[in-house]
Amino acid sequence: MQAMTVLDTRPDDAYANDRAHVFHSWSIQGALTPPVVTRAEGSHFWTADGSKYLDFSSQLVNVNIGHQHPKLVAAIQEQAARLCTIAPSFANDARSEAARLICEAAAVNLDGCDLTKVFFTNGGAEATENAVRMARLHTGRFKVLNHYRSYHGATSGAITLTGDPRRWPSEPGMPGVVKFWGPYPYRSAFHATTESDECARALAHLDDVLMVEGAHTVAAIVVETVVGTNGILVPPDGYLAGLRERCDRHGIMLVCDEVMAGFGRCGEWFAYQKWGVQPDLVCFAKGVNSGYLPLGGVIISKPVADTFETRQYPGGLTYSGHPLACASAVASINIFKEEGIVEHARMLGSDVIGPGLEKLQANHPSVGDVRGLGVFWAIELVRNRETREPLVPYNAAGADATPMNDVAAACKARGLWPFVHFNRTHVVPPCTASVDEVEAGLAILDEALTVADAYVTA
Numbered sequence: 001m002q003a004m005t006v007l008d009t010r011p012d013d014a015y016a017n018d019r020a021h022v023f024h025s026w027s028i029q030g031a032l033t034p035p036v037v038t039r040a041e042g043s044h045f046w047t048a049d050g051s052k053y054l055d056f057s058s059q060l061v062n063v064n065i066g067h068q069h070p071k072l073v074a075a076i077q078e079q080a081a082r083l084c085t086i087a088p089s090f091a092n093d094a095r096s097e098a099a100r101l102i103c104e105a106a107a108v109n110l111d112g113c114d115l116t117k118v119f120f121t122n123g124g125a126e127a128t129e130n131a132v133r134m135a136r137l138h139t140g141r142f143k144v145l146n147h148y149r150s151y152h153g154a155t156s157g158a159i160t161l162t163g164d165p166r167r168w169p170s171e172p173g174m175p176g177v178v179k180f181w182g183p184y185p186y187r188s189a190f191h192a193t194t195e196s197d198e199c200a201r202a203l204a205h206l207d208d209v210l211m212v213e214g215a216h217t218v219a220a221i222v223v224e225t226v227v228g229t230n231g232i233l234v235p236p237d238g239y240l241a242g243l244r245e246r247c248d249r250h251g252i253m254l255v256c257d258e259v260m261a262g263f264g265r266c267g268e269w270f271a272y273q274k275w276g277v278q279p280d281l282v283c284f285a286k287g288v289n290s291g292y293l294p295l296g297g298v299i300i301s302k303p304v305a306d307t308f309e310t311r312q313y314p315g316g317l318t319y320s321g322h323p324l325a326c327a328s329a330v331a332s333i334n335i336f337k338e339e340g341i342v343e344h345a346r347m348l349g350s351d352v353i354g355p356g357l358e359k360l361q362a363n364h365p366s367v368g369d370v371r372g373l374g375v376f377w378a379i380e381l382v383r384n385r386e387t388r389e390p391l392v393p394y395n396a397a398g399a400d401a402t403p404m405n406d407v408a409a410a411c412k413a414r415g416l417w418p419f420v421h422f423n424r425t426h427v428v429p430p431c432t433a434s435v436d437e438v439e440a441g442l443a444i445l446d447e448a449l450t451v452a453d454a455y456v457t458a
């Protein structure tokens with residue numbers, strides 16, 4: 001029997017059918033001209049017009065293992081032949097092993113870690129929703145505190161937690177969410193001039209918020225351990241420990257959203273491990289299996305899990321713990337270990353990207369700040385280094401966004417696919433990128449930044 005062809009369409013059809021029938025995320029539908037991607041491998045992808053791009057965005061900062069890793073593809077094929085799907089109420093080897101490996105990874109560098117159970121979701125937003133639900137039911141409290149500079153997903157609760165402007169059209173959203181300012185040394189909300197001062201003042205600000213909100217009414221403090229899309233904001237040493245201390249003092253759940261920061265991105269299995277702080281709940285998605293299949297989840301500490309030992313957990317998903325997705329997570333975590341991908345990501349940050357970005361900052365007056373760790377870096381562009389006036393305003397659109405659009409176009413014209421947000425371009429290639437690939441990407445950024453330099457006024 002002849003093998004059945006699953007897809008037999010030409011790039012022209014793909015484009016025409018997209019424009020006719022596909023409704024895209026976050027977009028003015030009529031303004032879209034999406035490139036048709038035909039192939040991807042490692043740190044690169046190709047479009048139908050023959051262009052090859054170095055993926056300096058890892059798509060949506062999720063393809064941590066690189067594109068089309070052969071062992072990961074093979075593991076998915078093997079599982080597909082064995083068992084594609086089974087309802088969440090059954091036990092299944094792929095699901096059980098994924099949960100075990102994720103808990104093991106969550107405990108690295110933490111003495112006495114009690115992150116022992118995993119609730120699987122289809123992605124990051126559902127992880128946020130369920131972490132908040134668990135924290136509320138466990139504490140019997142309602143309020144959730146989180147940072148202004150944040151993204152936590154686009155479902156109704158998660159978008160309410162989100163601090164960036166993508167929240168505005170969905171307001172008023174879920175009740176009980178209160179925002180506070182987190183640390184951002186380059187643009188301190190507290191007029192601090194040193195990292196340690198920024199840390200102390202941010203925590204004092206949180207103390208004020210807890211005082212006026214009533215700490216005893218707060219179920220959870222939800223933070224991106226390292227803020228991703230909203231700036232790659234690495235917390236100063238002591239900040240995460242300060243959050244932990246306040247949560248312990250007031251009986252609040254500390255929820256770390258590691259959807260973007262986790263699974264190697266920060267040169268750790270999970271970013272909180274860098275500071276030796278254990279959260280009560282951890283949200284993950286993206287890098288757990290590099291998006292080869294949709295998967296996310298919440299890692300649950302024992303006291304929270306125990307709440308639901310004798311009481312029903314009122315949440316679920318048809319695809320919770322989907323065997324195909326879980327098998328890909330098992331394979332991905334094992335490949336990470338075999339290939340030393342977490343260590344490689346840490347080395348790329350300390351030996352290649354960090355020093356490379358410092359050189360770019362020295363060469364380009366438009367570079368106001370560079371910051372990050374692992375393969376999670378931002379270049380913040382300004383018109384004026386003295387005043388730190390951003391190259392484009394907060395949430396710039398239309399003509400206001402032209403300078404950043406020009407930088408992005410200069411990257412793409414040179415074969416680099418950038419991740420651009422507001423006045424920043426992020427350096428977020430796959431964790432598996434080679435030193436040569438990263439250096440090639442930085443050389444392209446060096447050329448593209450001359451476009452930003454032309455807007456500098458002082």
Ligand SMILES: Cc1ncc(COP(=O)(O)O)c(C=O)c1O
Pocket residue numbers: 060122123124125126128151152153154224228229257258259260261285286296
């Ligand atoms: C920190 C963080 N949390 C949550 C999400 C939402 O994940 P998803 O798009 O899989 O729902 C994202 C997505 O970018 C994210 O970066």
